[in-house]
Amino acid sequence: MLRKICVLLMALSWLLPAVAAIEEVNFNDAQQLQRYKALIAELRCPMCLNANLAGSDAPIAADLRAEIHKQILAGKSDAQILEFLTARYGEFILYKPPLHWATSLLWFTPPLLLLLGFFVLRRMLAASRQQAAEPEQLSKHEQEQLQRLLQQDQQG
Secondary structure (H helix, E strand, O other), rough: HHHHHHHHHHHHHHHHHHOOOOOOOOOOOOOHHHHHHHHHHHHHHOOOOEEEOOOOOOOOHHHHHHHHHHHHHHOHHHHHEEEEEHHHHHHEEEEOOOOOOOOOHHHHHHHHHHHHHHHHHHHHHHHHHHHHOOOOOOOOHHHHHHHHHHHHHHOO
């Protein structure tokens, strides 16, 4: 009997971390829950490389989710919550950082590289078309060799 109790307690101790990972959030209405879900999906975990708060198991992500929950219940707007978190963790926490001089390289480099690629491709295609359209000019030495071969062909 004692052995069965020990085995049962050991099994329960292994299950406790799985139960502890489930977060329960309660809100006054469905709109607050939607705001909460949108915010945790929009914000990056400061500890993880590329995971949002909704998908991260890091302790700091759990703390930030709790903070967002608390601020929504306190009546703060999404803009106020984002401002608070950005002030604390910097713009790294935002998946869509605002456009200003520090982030302009982040926003404009991909379209500029795409345009540059199209420009280079267009130039290469134009050059290859022009080369295909123009007959290749023979050098003076090649012209002399051609003339000799044609004369040999006519004589033979």
